Amino acid sequence: xxxxxxxxVPMLGAVAVLGAIALYxxxxxxxxxxxxxxxxxxxxxxxxxxxxxxxxLLSTAVGLITLGALSAILxxxxxxxxxxxxxxxxxxxxxxxxxxxxxxxxxxxxxxxLWSEESQFDERDxxxxxxxxxxQTGLVLLTLxxxxxxxxxRFHDQGAVxxxxxxxxxxxVVLVSLIGHSVGIVVGYWMGPRFGES
Amino acid sequence: xxxxxxxxxxxxLRFEHxxxxxQQLADRVGCSRQTxxxxxxxxxxxSLALALRVARTFEQSVDEIFQLQE
Numbered sequence: 313x314x315x316x317x318x319x320x321v322p323m324l325g326a327v328a329v330l331g332a333i334a335l336y337x338x339x340x341x342x343x344x345x346x347x348x349x350x351x352x353x354x355x356x357x358x359x360x361x362x363x364x365x366x367x368x369l370l371s372t373a374v375g376l377i378t379l380g381a382l383s384a385i386l387x388x389x390x391x392x393x394x395x396x397x398x399x400x401x402x403x404x405x406x407x408x409x410x411x412x413x414x415x416x417x418x419x420x421x422x423x424x425x426l427w428s429e430e431s432q433f434d435e436r437d438x439x440x441x442x443x444x445x446x447x448q449t450g451l452v453l454l455t456l457x458x459x460x461x462x463x464x465x466r467f468h469d470q471g472a473v474x475x476x477x478x479x480x481x482x483x484x485v486v487l488v489s490l491i492g493h494s495v496g497i498v499v500g501y502w503m504g505p506r507f508g509e510s
Numbered sequence: 511x512x513x514x515x516x517x518x519x520x521x522x523l524r525f526e527h528x529x530x531x532x533q534q535l536a537d538r539v540g541c542s543r544q545t546x547x548x549x550x551x552x553x554x555x556x557s558l559a560l561a562l563r564v565a566r567t568f569e570q571s572v573d574e575i576f577q578l579q580e
Contacts, residue, residue: 348551352551352553355547355551356551359532359542359543361544434541435541435557436541436545436554
C-alpha cells in the first residue's frame, strides 16, 4: 500500500498539472470569444456558413459518432473480450476503418480547396484552419494522459499492461486527432471575429 | 501598445453603390458573406489585400474606407 502511494503522488501531480493547463487554456479560449450583440449575432447567423465550417461540423459529428460507437462496444464487452473474440474484433476494426475513411474523405474535401487555383477559402477560413492544430494537439495530449493515468492505476500491481491496450491507445489517438482538427475549426469560427483584429 | 480598432464605411458605400448586397460585394472581393458581415460590424480587421480589393470595388483609397481608432 505504501509503495502504491509513493508512485501515485507524481502520477496524480502530473494529472493535476495537465488538468490545470487544460482548464487554463479553456478559460483563455472562453475569455477571447467574440462578444457580439444580439443584433450582430443574428446578422451573422443570416449569412450562410462557409464551406469549411459546414464540413468541419459534419466531420466532427462523424468522428464523435464513430468514437461513441466504439466506446459503447468496448465498454459493454471489455478489452479482454475484444482481444479474444474474432467477430467482435472484426466489428470494432470495421467500424474504426469505416469511420476513419469517412472522416478522412471529409477532411480531404475540407482542405482540398487550398490547392485549387479557384480557392473557395477566404483569408478568415485560412486563419481558422491554421489555428486548428492547437486544439488538435491539446486533445491528443489529454487523451494520452488519460490512457497513461488509467492504465498505470489499473495495472500497476501486475507490473504489465496487456497488449490489447496498445491497439486501443493507437485507435483512440488517431480518432481523437482527426476529431480534434475538426473541433479546432469549429472553435475557430466560434471565436472567429477576433481573428485578424489589430 | 494601446489596442486599435478598425472602423470602416463599407455598409454606407454598399448602399451608395446601387444597394449592392453583402453577397455581391463578397463575390467581387473574393471572400465569404460572413467575412463581409464581420467587416461591416467592425469585428474583423481585413488583410491589406482584402482592404485593397474593397477599396478598388468602391473606387476609393483604403484610408477613405478604413479608419484606425486608438
